[in-house]
Amino acid sequence: MRSDRFGIRSVPRIIRRLLGQVAMLERMFPEKKFTLDGHLVGSIGEVMAAFRYNLDLLPGMPHTHDARTRGRVRKKVQIKATQGNRVGIRSRPQYLLVLTIDNRGKFHEVYNGPGGSAYRSAGRMQRNGQRQISIHRLKNLQDRNVRNKVIKLPVRRSSPQCFD
Numbered sequence: 001m002r003s004d005r006f007g008i009r010s011v012p013r014i015i016r017r018l019l020g021q022v023a024m025l026e027r028m029f030p031e032k033k034f035t036l037d038g039h040l041v042g043s044i045g046e047v048m049a050a051f052r053y054n055l056d057l058l059p060g061m062p063h064t065h066d067a068r069t070r071g072r073v074r075k076k077v078q079i080k081a082t083q084g085n086r087v088g089i090r091s092r093p094q095y096l097l098v099l100t101i102d103n104r105g106k107f108h109e110v111y112n113g114p115g116g117s118a119y120r121s122a123g124r125m126q127r128n129g130q131r132q133i134s135i136h137r138l139k140n141l142q143d144r145n146v147r148n149k150v151i152k153l154p155v156r157r158s159s160p161q162c163f164d
Contacts, residue, residue: 008051009161011044012105019103035083036101045081045099048107052163053077053097054156064091069153077153078115081107087138088130092119097153098138107163111138112152113145 018036025034046066050057055067055077065076078093083101093115100108111118118141122131145152 008048009159011048012162015044015101015105016103019105037082037084041081041083041101042079045101045107046079048081048162049077049079049097049099052107052155052157052159053153055079055153064093069095075153082135085136086132086134088126088128088132089115089119089122090130092116095153098135100135102164105162109163110135111142113142113150117141117145 015036022034022036026032046057049055050067054070056070057067058065064078066079067077069075069077076094077097078089078095079097079099080087080089081099081101087098089096096111096113096115096118097109098111098118100110102108118133118138119131121137121141122133125131
């Protein structure tokens with residue numbers, strides 16, 4: 001993966017710089033909340049997940065899946081990253097990987113498992129075509145998956161600088 005050459009371990013430092021800029025904007029405009037979200041956080045999450053789980057990112061902006069696993073049995077994976085307390089899901093992914101990013105630029109795995117259970121647990125379809133699901137609910141689903149020994153995407157590369 002190309003990110004190895006570019007120093008994937010520097011991503012938390014870059015995110016801390018971005019968060020510093022966000023804090024400056026919030027001091028300038030206290031009536032507004034500025035969060036790193038949307039395409040920027042989504043793309044950062046996809047790159048970090050591809051590194052950690054050794055995934056192949058799909059080109060462009062696919063509708064449901066962002067990546068696929070390597071090997072004989074290729075699973076399609078939707079990757080979500082947020083600094084907020086919920087994510088939106090447009091359609092039922094084969095596998096879902098949800099990461100949060102804290103204010104130190106570190107990533108935390110919230111959900112890693114089959115997409116169907118998360119999709120079914122999400123709220124009703126909104127006007128923007130997404131079903132929202134809270135990080136809290138995803139953590140509960142993940143705990144249930146662990147108890148039931150549901151297969152997760154394995155971590156292939158450890159990076160303590162980037163992930164807790």
